[in-house]
Every structure is written in structure tokens, then in C-alpha cells.
Amino acid sequence: MTATVTPPLPATDVASTKRSRRGRKLSRTTIIGRWVAALLFVALLLAWELGGLAGGQRMFSRPTLVVERFIDMVATGDLWHNLFATVWAMLGGLVIGMVVGVVLGVLMGKFAIAGTIFDPYVIGINGLPRVALGPFLVVWFGIGLFSKMILAASLVFVGVLFNVREGVESVDKDLVDAMRSMRASRWELTKDVLIPSLAPWLFAALKVAIGFALTGAVIGELVGASEGLGWYISNALSVIDITGAVTALVLLALLALVMYLIVIVIERRYLHWRSAAR
CATH class of the missing domain: 1.10.3720.10 (MetI-like)
Known part of the structure; x- marks a missing residue:
């Protein structure tokens, strides 16, 4: 049986492969980071709304009231x-x-x-x-x-x-x-x-x-x-x-x-x- 030897990749191909792997890794990291940021944003909005309903409305208002005021400002x-x-x-x-x-x-x-x-x-x-x-x-x-x-x-x-x-x-x-x-x-x-x-x-x-x-x-x-x-x-x-x-x-x-x-x-x-x- 004759063994098959795979020739090594040229230096340029190796560098290109490393860059593509690094790009895929950065892409996954970016996607995960964006999802975490979005979830954090939703959590903050929810905490703000619940805090307003619990008695903090006089100090901080609530997101729903802010949206209502925004619509009113657009209309007027x-x-x-x-x-x-x-x-x-x-x-x-x-x-x-x-x-x-x-x-x-x-x-x-x-x-x-x-x-x-x-x-x-x-x-x-x-x-x-x-x-x-x-x-x-x-x-x-x-x-x-x-x-x-x-x-x-x-x-x-x-x-x-x-x-x-x-x-x-x-x-x-x-x-x-x-x-x-x-x-x-x-x-x-x-x-x-x-x-x-x-x-x-x-x-x-x-x-x-x-x-x-x-x-x-x-x-x-x-x-x-x-x-x-x-x-x-x-x-x-x-x-x-x-x-x-x-x-x-x-x-x-x-x-x-x-x-x-x-x-x-x-x-x-x-x-x-x-x-x-x-």
C-alpha cells in the first residue's frame, strides 16, 4: 500500500486560513455580544417598568409612559x-x-x-x-x-x-x-x-x-x-x-x-x- 502524503500549504494559504478562522470566531463573538446586549436592554426596560409600577413613577416615570409622550410629541x-x-x-x-x-x-x-x-x-x-x-x-x-x-x-x-x-x-x-x-x-x-x-x-x-x-x-x-x-x-x-x-x-x-x-x-x-x- 502506498502512503499518500499531503503537501504542506503555502505560507499565503496558511495565513488566509488563519484569517478566515479568526473572522468566523469574531463573527460568533459579535453575535453573542449583540444578543447579550439586547437581553440586557430588555431586562433594564422591564426593571424600569416594574419599578415605576411599584412606586417609582413619580421619580423615574415608566417606559410605557415615555412611549406615550413620544407619540404625543410627534402628533403635536x-x-x-x-x-x-x-x-x-x-x-x-x-x-x-x-x-x-x-x-x-x-x-x-x-x-x-x-x-x-x-x-x-x-x-x-x-x-x-x-x-x-x-x-x-x-x-x-x-x-x-x-x-x-x-x-x-x-x-x-x-x-x-x-x-x-x-x-x-x-x-x-x-x-x-x-x-x-x-x-x-x-x-x-x-x-x-x-x-x-x-x-x-x-x-x-x-x-x-x-x-x-x-x-x-x-x-x-x-x-x-x-x-x-x-x-x-x-x-x-x-x-x-x-x-x-x-x-x-x-x-x-x-x-x-x-x-x-x-x-x-x-x-x-x-x-x-x-x-x-x-
Whole structure:
């Protein structure tokens, strides 16, 4: 009888097989994690409902009452009116904060003198409680949209600045030197080295900045406003309408979640090469 010897797989096939097994394992882990998260969510809702029925309704309301209030807000138009006011304040502050943070971060990362000049101011602004700044912005700019945008931007730009500065300082110097040895222009260095190196830092900053921008917008609405979800919370609590306040809180959480998922989708499309490398 002749023994059959199976030739060893090429190195590339072995690596591909390992990746596919790891992908299947990650897929199973993801599915299990999502099921556990869904069950935990249902358990929390059930505990909240039972707690409300047991006497906690005056403090925390109940999910069924929140759904009823949500439907009522949709029917009366209060939902869209207040939601859009908060969204515009958040997006405006996010854009302003991102632009200021990116510009200052690049300057401070590339030029030491810029870091020396701006560091004390950035540290001072970062240490300033923004809640205390809110009433001043209302006095200076009124209760309109602009004061909320500035407050949100003041929360956003510091974190973006730190991330961008760190990204600029961590750019591979050997890669820059190699590009320069090939007589790459300044635009080619920016397009092919700086932007790809900064992209992961920017997306990481953006994920955190969403929460900061929403926080700044809501704080501004709590301090002084005539519309918005923050204003709705303040107005509801002033008449002991716990269900209304909790409904607005749930809407804020959903808004933050939706914005975060949008960033995740954009990041996966733009940084697909990074996911493949991982």
C-alpha cells in the first residue's frame, strides 16, 4: 500500500486560513455580544417598568409612559421643533470646534513656537467649567442658536486639538524623509502622509466630540433658551412633569447614538485599509 502524503500549504494559504478562522470566531463573538446586549436592554426596560409600577413613577416615570409622550410629541410637532433646535446647535458647535481644533492642533504639532504661545491659553480654557461660561454666553450673544454653538464648540475643540497635535507629532519621520528624497511636493506630503496619519486620530476625536457637542448644546438650552430638548427638560421639571423630562433625556441618548453610528460607518469606509490590516 502506498502512503499518500499531503503537501504542506503555502505560507499565503496558511495565513488566509488563519484569517478566515479568526473572522468566523469574531463573527460568533459579535453575535453573542449583540444578543447579550439586547437581553440586557430588555431586562433594564422591564426593571424600569416594574419599578415605576411599584412606586417609582413619580421619580423615574415608566417606559410605557415615555412611549406615550413620544407619540404625543410627534402628533403635536413638539418633537421635531425641539429636536431640530438641539441638532443644529450641536452640529454648529461640532463643526466650529473641529475646525478650530484641527487648525490649532496642526500648528502646535508642526511648529514648537505655536505650542509655546497657545499652550497656556488652551490649558486655561480646558480647565474652565463650561457650565459657568454658559450664563456669560447668554448675556453676550442672547438666548438664540449662536450662544449654544459657541458653548458646544468650547467643549469640542480642546479634545480635537490634543488628538490632532498628537497625530501630527507621531507622523513617521522616516516616511516623510523618503517622500522628500523623491522630491514630493508639500501638497503630496500632506495628501499622502499627513492626512492618512491624522485620520485615525481625527475619527477618535470626533467620536468623543459628539458627546461634548451635545452636552454643550443642552447646557446652553438649560441656561437660557426658548426651544430645544434642554429647554424642554427644564420646562418639564419646572411643572414636575417627570415623564416629559425623561422622554427628552431618552431622545438625547438616541440622538448621540445615531450620530456615533454615522461616524462609525464613515470611519469604516474611509479607513477600510486599517480594518484590513488589523
